[in-house]
Amino acid sequence: MARGLKRGGSLKRAGHRSRLERQRLGRIPEDTIQEVRDRADIVALIGRYVELKQSGRNWKGRCPFHEEKTPSFNVNPDRGIFHCFGCQKGGNAITFLVEFENLTFPEAVRSLASDLGIEVPETGGRREDRGEREALYESIETAQRCYRDHLSAPEGKGAREYLQRRGLDDATIDHFGLGFAPDSWDSLVGQLDRARVDRKVSTSAGLIMEGRSKGHYDRLRGRVTFPIADVRGRTIAFGARAMAADQEPKYLNTSESPVYHKRRALYGLHHALEPMRRAGRAIVAEGYFDVIALYRAGLGEAVATCGTALTPDHARDLRRRTANVTLLFDGDQAGQNAMEKALAILLPEGLRVRAVSLPDGQDPDDFLAAQGAEALQNLVDRAPDAIEAVIRRVLLKGCTSPAEKADAVRHVAPLVAAISDPIERSEHARRLAIATGTEPSAVESVIRKVQSGGSAEADESLAQTLTPRASGGEERHLRLIALILTRHPGFVTDEFCSQMQEVLPDSPYKRLALAIADAAAEGWLATEGGIDLGACEAQFEPELVPLLRDVVVDDSMLDQETPASEMLVHLVGRYVAKDLEAREKELKRQMQEPDADLQSLLQERQQLLERKRASVSASS
Ligand SMILES: [Zn+2]
Structure with missing residues (x-):
């Protein structure tokens, strides 16, 4: 479902002012709003989100507000309006942003104004009145400036050399806004303080964290930073790669915030919009460096997810912009498995999917260095149909x-x-x-x-190997999850953690699993299973410490044939399935109530079925 549908349901005809709009008029002068509305290039604006084709005086595309096969969504540049003949949604450039991006009216005006170079006078002048989101954007932008400055300063020398070794020149570094977070606990904290950014705001933006005793500290340390931007190019989060060889995890992101949701964000999307329209396709790669390598090879239409697997939200977002997706994943087994999972998410959205297979063990970076840009372009252009490739x-x-x-x-x-x-x-x-x-x-x-x-x-046979030998209780399963996590902390992603948080039944072992995940993020657990027991014991709740020792010394798992990753996905998958089942039951119950809002319940049910399908294919 399009995001715009849920909120701001009231329909606005061009020229009519909504209640929301009137309410906000005190802040931004009427003639500024008028100027923004007159000068905004509505085709270019909507074209960032929807694939548009010219047809007479109008531009046509598939409506982003309702599901449709044939385009009935029209944009008229002469009058500066859009209108859908299917669902009757319509408005101007400002209301489009309000409806589609869930911006408030002043946010939409300011966003368009800054694109157009129009200054918006603050009539009230009350700085504390700015929206929470604006404050978040500002703190993240400040962090971005700090990281960039560090990269060109003496302390960034190692990072610069690293990027050069990976083949990135200054222009590329600049284009993607790469930066460097020094190996310090309070470098960013200090800089944000000096820039008078409220620590609460920076914490909520995911930039810094609150320690138990020593105040705040930097989330990203000793890492190359990749700004993650929204579709309009505003930085909303950071991805970061470790610089030291033994630093874990290799990739770390700033946490989710009101402006950053991993399941929706696509790295590089802002840069990729134009090239995507020109090429008539999107390339989905695995990581930040892959997107950059493809850009360097002249394939600017590449995006990547941000530390999570591809989600149905990503798929719908891509579908609004293009009908064709080419998947480019590493040639190893893990890469191929990830490719199949992505495929299972993209196909239900009606996307045509191709899959590039890189030579075993190579990523796009290696391939580009070894074979050159033209070879990489050919590989992408000649990619076979993805299902054929799987067969x-x-x-x-x-x-x-x-x-x-x-x-x-x-x-x-x-x-x-x-x-x-x-x-x-x-x-x-x-x-x-x-x-x-x-x-x-x-x-x-x-x-x-x-x-x-x-x-x-x-997975019947898989299920059997997982059936606990001892008591068969739920505790035993949860214990196994915690145990696998101590051996393979590399499996721990933020997404996996929030999934565990959501679906696992409450139990000390659940708390242990989540504490282990935290410890992995803090670097007290090495990928090879090394564990800093002292550090963990000091940080864990006392109740969990004996449980931790218990799973750390257990070696009964070492002789299992099923790979740990598969087991983990399967174990958690059971709870996901149970959770979905329970929700479905609840929905059915709600539907039978006399005053049930059937439409929204059906919508919810549809989403549930999609998730169910996704989880079935993810665990098979
Ligand atoms: Zn429509």
Whole structure:
């Protein structure tokens, strides 16, 4: 669903002033608003969010406010308005930003004004009245200036050399606004203080953290920083890469805030909008350096997620801008698995997806250095259809015995089932049958099973290895999660943590798992399983300390055949499934109530089903 739908539901016709608009008029002078409205280039503005094609005097595209197949969304540059014939939404450049970006009216006016170089006088002059969001943006912008300054200062020498070694010249560093966070606990804290940024604001922006005793400290230390921007180019967060060889985790982001949501943010999107429109596609890569490498190779339409897997929100965002996505992931097993998960998220949105496969063990950086820009461009341009690529990979593993054929079909079927267009779906089903030498009807039946909500039943054996030998209780599962985390803290992402927080039942082991995740983020746990027990014991709640020792010394897991990552995903996945089940039940109950708001409940149910589908394909 488009974000704009939920809030600000009242429809505004051009020339009519809404209640919200009238309320705010005291602050920004009427003629400034008029000037902004007159001068805003509405085609360019909306074109950042929606793929538009000229048609007579209008520009047409698929409406960002309702789901539609054929474009009925029109933008008229002469009158400076947009209108959708499907859902009747319409307005001007300012109201578009209000509706679509959930900005307040003054935020939208200020945002457009700053693009146009129009000064907005503050009639009230009350600085404390500025919105919370504006204050956040300002503190993040201040941090960005500090990081950039550090990179060109003497303390940034090591970081500069590192970036040079990775092939980045000054112009590229400048284009992406890269910076450096010195290896200090209070460098940024001090600079923000001097710039008179409220510590509460910087904490809420995710830039600094509050320690237990010693006041605030910098979140990013000894790292190269990558500013993450919103679609209009305002910095909303930072990604950061470790500089020291033993520094963990390798990548760390500033935390989520009212202006930064990982499940929506796409790194590089702001720069990629124009190239995306020109190329008619988006490239989704794995990381910040990949996006930069692609840009250096002349492929500016690349974006990456920010320390999380691709989400349905990302997919919908991409779908509004283009119909084609090319996935470019590392050539190793982990990269290929991530590629398949991304594919499962993109297909239901109706995107056509291709997949580049890099030579084993290479990332785009390496490939660019070894083969040059043209070779990388060719690789992307000639990328095969992503499902075809998955089928080929499955066939390589062997597909002769009936069991192997069944495995191959079960592996690919969920992806085929996710294709939204029925004709394309049946065509891919046919190809899967041919490629694996299976009866088409058998393939169709597996696909139907997946579509009706069942899993492909492939993880039955996996489930058995995970069944706890001892008491079989929930505690045992939660303990296992905590245990795996101590061995493989590298699996801990912010997203995974919030998922655990959300779905795991309350228990000391849940608290232990989350405390371990925190310890990993703080660097007290090394990826190879090394653990600073002293530091952990000092920080953990006393109740958790014996549990921690208990899981740290347990080595019963070492002889398991199933990789720990798979187990972890599976274990947490069970709780995710349970959680979704419970929510679905609750929704059904609500729907039977006499005064139920059926439309919004159905909408919620739809989102739930999508999440369910995503979690099924993510854990298979
Ligand atoms: Zn519409």
